[in-house]
Amino acid sequence: MMAYEEQLERKIKGGLLGLKNGTKTPQEVAPWLNRLKEINPLLFQDYINDYKAIIKQKGLDDSK
Secondary structure: OHHHHHHHHHHHHHHHHHHHHOOOOHHHHHHHHHHHHHHOHHHHHHHHHHHHHHHHHHOOOOOO
């Protein structure tokens, strides 16, 4: 299970970077965050805070 969590974490980090750069949408990143929430709620909290900050900073719409 640990390898899956690491892979998911890598995807989330890349997705957050993509959000900042405009190459990913919130709808692409949110499912990865939701999967992480089931596996590691504490790590999820760290990334969801980053996600929300990027969404707010970029003025993106994450409602989907």
